[in-house]
Amino acid sequence: MVDPVLLIAIEEELQRVVGRARQPGLEEMHQMLAYHMGWEGEGAGPEARGKRIRPLLVLLSASAAGGDWQRALPAAAAVELVHNFSLVHDDIQDQSPLRRGRATLWIKWGVAQAINAALGNIGATVVYHDASDFKFGTLAELRTALDGGAVDTLVILGGNPVYDAPADFDWKTTQRKAKTVVRMFELYAGGGHTFDSLADQLAKEGHVYRPSQPRFHRTALSYILTNRFYLGELARNGQVFKGQYRLLIDPRTFETCQDILNGRNRRTGHPDIMLSGGVLRCAHCGFAMTGELIRRKMRDGSRNAHVYYRCANNHPDAGHPKIRWKEEDVQDAILAELQAFRLPTPQIAQWFREALAAAFDEVDVVQAQRKKSLTKRRTELANMRDRLLNGYLGGTIDEATFQAKSTDLKRQAEDVERSLDEADGFDPAFGKAALAVFDFSQNLAEIWRGSNSATKRDILECVSLNRTLSDVSLALTKRRPFDFLAERPFLKKSRGDCPKFEPSEAVQPYMVPFLRPPEPHIFRITNILQRSA
Numbered sequence: 122m123v124d125p126v127l128l129i130a131i132e133e134e135l136q137r138v139v140g141r142a143r144q145p146g147l148e149e150m151h152q153m154l155a156y157h158m159g160w161e162g163e164g165a166g167p168e169a170r171g172k173r174i175r176p177l178l179v180l181l182s183a184s185a186a187g188g189d190w191q192r193a194l195p196a197a198a199a200v201e202l203v204h205n206f207s208l209v210h211d212d213i214q215d216q217s218p219l220r221r222g223r224a225t226l227w228i229k230w231g232v233a234q235a236i237n238a239a240l241g242n243i244g245a246t247v248v249y250h251d252a253s254d255f256k257f258g259t260l261a262e263l264r265t266a267l268d269g270g271a272v273d274t275l276v277i278l279g280g281n282p283v284y285d286a287p288a289d290f291d292w293k294t295t296q297r298k299a300k301t302v303v304r305m306f307e308l309y310a311g312g313g314h315t316f317d318s319l320a321d322q323l324a325k326e327g328h329v330y331r332p333s334q335p336r337f338h339r340t341a342l343s344y345i346l347t348n349r350f351y352l353g354e355l356a357r358n359g360q361v362f363k364g365q366y367r368l369l370i371d372p373r374t375f376e377t378c379q380d381i382l383n384g385r386n387r388r389t390g391h392p393d394i395m396l397s398g399g400v401l402r403c404a405h406c407g408f409a410m411t412g413e414l415i416r417r418k419m420r421d422g423s424r425n426a427h428v429y430y431r432c433a434n435n436h437p438d439a440g441h442p443k444i445r446w447k448e449e450d451v452q453d454a455i456l457a458e459l460q461a462f463r464l465p466t467p468q469i470a471q472w473f474r475e476a477l478a479a480a481f482d483e484v485d486v487v488q489a490q491r492k493k494s495l496t497k498r499r500t501e502l503a504n505m506r507d508r509l510l511n512g513y514l515g516g517t518i519d520e521a522t523f524q525a526k527s528t529d530l531k532r533q534a535e536d537v538e539r540s541l542d543e544a545d546g547f548d549p550a551f552g553k554a555a556l557a558v559f560d561f562s563q564n565l566a567e568i569w570r571g572s573n574s575a576t577k578r579d580i581l582e583c584v585s586l587n588r589t590l591s592d593v594s595l596a597l598t599k600r601r602p603f604d605f606l607a608e609r610p611f612l613k614k615s616r617g618d619c620p621k622f623e624p625s626e627a628v629q630p631y632m633v634p635f636l637r638p639p640e641p642h643i644f645r646i647t648n649i650l651q652r653s654a
Contacts (some may be wrong), residue, residue, distance in 0.1 A: 123124055127177060127180050127181075127190070128173060128177070128648075130172050130180075130191065131176045131177065131180070131193060131194070131197055131198065131201070132170070132173075134194040134197065134198045134634070135176075135198050135201060135202070136160065136196075137159065137200075138198050138545075139151070139155065139158060140155045148589065149230075151228055153226060153229075157209065157226050157230070158170065158210075158227065159171065159203065159524050162223070163223065164222060164223040167221065168221060168222060169221050169223055169267060169292075169645050170221075171221060172434070173201060174197060174407065175197075175200045175201055175202055175204050176197035176201040177197075179196055179197035179200055179528070180193055180197050181192055181193070184600060198228065198561070202207065204205050208220065208435055209226050209227070211228065211448055212225040212227060212305040213227050213232055216520075218432060218514075221613075226480050229512075231506060231510055231527060232524065232527055243314045248599035257287060264640070270653060278432040291499075299369060300641060301323070301328040301329075301367060301415070302345060302351065302643050303369060303370065303566055303641060304323065304326065304328060304376050305319065305323060305337075305342070305346065306327075306346065306351075306370050306375065306378055307374065307582065307641070307642075308323070309378050309381065310374045310378050310381070310401060311348060311400060311578060311582060312579065313575075316342050316343070316643070317339075317340060319337075320336055320337045320339075320342065321477075321595060322335075323336075323337055324336050344500075345384075346382065347379070347382065348374075351369050351370040351375060352370065352372055352536065353374045360467070361643075367637050371586060373586070373587050374586075376407075377399050377402075377409075377651075380399070380408075380409065381399060394412035394413075394414055394428055395411030395428075395448070395574040395577060395578065396410070396412065396448070396451060396577075396578070397410070397411055397413075397430070397432060400581060400582075400588060401430060401451070401588050401589070401590050401595075402587065402589050402590070403432040403433075403434065403444055403591075404444075404589035404590060404591035404596065405432070405437075405440075405441050405442060405444065405590065405591065406434050406437060406438070406441060406534055407431065407435045408432050408434040409433050409596065410430040410431065410433065410446075410558070410590055411430070411431060411432075411579050412429070412430050412432065412448075413428065413429045413430075414426060414427075414428050415427050415428075425447070427447060428447070429445055429446065429447055430446045430448065430451060430590065431444060431445045431446075431465045442591070442592040443592060444590060444591065444592050446590060451590070451595065454595035455569070455581070456566055456569060456570075457648070458595065458607075459565045459569055459584070459608045460561040460565075460566045460579075461606075462563070462565055462584075462603055462607055463562070463566070463607045464563065464606075464609070467611075470563055473559070473628065474510075474556065474559060474560075476627075476628045477555060477559060477628045477631065477632070478552075478556060479558060480628050480632060481549075481552035481555065481556075481627065481635075484636075488636065489538075489627070491629070491633070491636065492541065495537050495540055495541050496541070498537050499534065499537050499538070499541070502530055502533055502534045502537065503534075504525070505530055506531075506534075509523065509526050509527060509530065532645050540637075548638075551635040551636065551637075551639060553603075554633065554635060554639055554644075554647070555631070555632060555634075555635040557646070557647065557650065559606075560603065560642060561646050561649070561650055563604060565580070565584070568580070568649070572649075576649060579648075579649055580649060581597075582586055582642065582645075583600070583642045583645050583649065584597070584599060584600060584603045584627070585597040585598055585600060585603075586599070586600055596603070596636045600634075600642060601633070601634045602630075602631045602634055603635075605630050610627065610630070611627035611628065616642050620641070
C-alpha cells in the first residue's frame with residue numbers, strides 16, 4: 122500500500138511547477154497543461170491524473186537508498202512531466218481521441234497547440250543540485266546559481282526558449298540578430314558577394330557578429346547561409362522535421378543562396394553585366410539568368426558590344442523554351458514595371474500624398490481602426506480553426522489536409538498577434554519614411570535611368586522579392602508597399618471611364634508596413650535617395 126502522503130506531495134509539487142506557466146500571455150498554455158494533468162476541465166479528478174507510478178518510484182528509490190524523499194520531489198516531478206510530454210505526442214501519433222476517459226489534448230485544442238503544451242511540460246523540467254538541495258528553478262535562477270559556483274550537478278531534461286526564457290532575456294538583441302540574418306541572405310542572394318565582401322558590407326551597415334569580434338568570419342557566414350533551420354527544417358537523430366514556427370527567410374531566397382554556394386548560380390563582379398548572378402531567374406526552371414558580354418568586330422574596324430541574358434540551366438528538360446534576352450529589352454521591361462508605381466496624374470499623386478500625410482497625423486485613429494480589423498481577423502481565424510478541426514473529426518477532411526491547413530492558420534494567427542503587439546509601437550519617423558518611399562516610387566523610372574549598375578541592382582532588390590524571365594515576359598514579385606501602388610485599389614472607374622477616389626481610408630493599406638519598425642529594404646531606399654540626390 123502506497124503511503125498517500127507521497128501521492129499528495131507529488132501532486133503539490135507538480136502543481137507548483139506547472140503553476141509557473143500561470144502568467145500574462147500564457148493563460149491558455151496553463152489551461153492546457155492543467156487539463157492534461159487532470160486538475161481542471163470536464164472529468165478532472167484522480168482517474169484523470171493517472172497513477173503517478175514514475176514519480177513514486179523516484180521517491181521510493183531515494184528513501185530506500187537512505188535519503189530524504191522530500192528532497193527528491195523536484196526530480197520526481199520532472200520525470201512525471203517528461204512522461205506526460207511523451208503521452209501528448211503519443212496521442213497525436215496514434216490519433217487517439219481519449220486519454221484516461223477524457224478527450225485528448227489535440228482533440229480539444231488542435232495538434233499545433235497540443236505540441237506547444239507538450240513542450241511547455243518538458244520546458245519546466247530543469248533541475249539542478251546545489252550544496253544543500255535539489256531545486257527546480259527558472260533559467261534565470263539557474264544562471265545565478267551557476268555564476269555563483271553553487272551548482273555541482275545539473276540535470277536538464279528539456280527546455281523551450283518560449284516558455285522557460287529568463288525574465289531578463291534580451292529580446293531586442295534577438296530581434297536585431299534576426300534582421301542581420303535576413304540582411305545576410307538578401308545580400309548573398311544578389312550574387313554579387315564573396316564571403317569577404319559580404320562580411321565587409323555587413324560591417325559597413327552596422328551588423329555585428331559578436332561584441333568581441335564584430336566582423337563576421339567565413340565559417341560563421343557559411344554556417345548561417347547553409348542552416349536549413351531558417352527554411353523550417355529541424356534535423357534530429359538523422360530525421361528531418363517540419364518546423365511549426367514562422368520562417369525567417371523566404372524559401373526562394375534561401376534556395377538562391379544554396380545555388381550560389383553550390384555553383385549552380387554564377388556570381389558576377391563584372392560591371393558590364395548588371396543583372397547576372399541570380400538577380401533574374403528563369404520562370405520555367407528557376408535557374409539563374411546568366412549574362413554574356415558579346416563583342417563583334419564590324420566591317421569598319423569598330424567593335425559592337427551587346428549583353429545577353431540566358432537561362433544558366435545547361436541540362437534543360439524537353440519542354441524548356443529558349444530564353445534569351447538583350448539587356449536593352451530587359452531594361453525596357455523593368456522600366457515598364459517601375460513606371461506602374463507612378464500614379465496616373467500629378468493631381469492624383471498629390472491627393473494621395475496629402476491623404477497619406479493627414480492619416481499619419483491622425484495615426485491614433487488609424488491604429489484604432491487597424492486594431493479593430495486585426496481583432497476581427499483573429500476571431501475569424503479562431504473560427505476557421507474550429508471548423509477545420511470539426512471537419513477532421515467528422516471525417517470530411519483527411520489528415521494531410523488538416524495538418525497543412527492547421528499550420529497555415531496557426532502562422533496567420535501568429536502574424537495577427539504580432540501585429541497587435543506592434544500596434545502601439547509607432548514612431549513619427551516611420552511616417553516620414555512612408556512619404557519618402559512614396560516620393561521615391563513616383564520618380565523611380567528617372568532614378569533608374571540615372572543610376573549605375575550597383576544602384577540598379579539595389580533598386581530591384583528593394584522593390585521586389587523575386588524577378589523571373591520567361592521567353593516572352595518579365596515578372597516581378599513586388600514588396601510592400603510597391604505591390605499596393607501597382608494594383609491601385611484606391612482608384613475606381615466610373616461610367617465616364619474617369620478615375621474616382623475611394624474614401625481617404627484607402628491609403629491605410631499603404632501605411633501598414635510603416636506602423637511598425639520598417640523592414641530593411643525601406644532603409645536601403647533612403648540610401649538610394651541620398652546617392653541619387
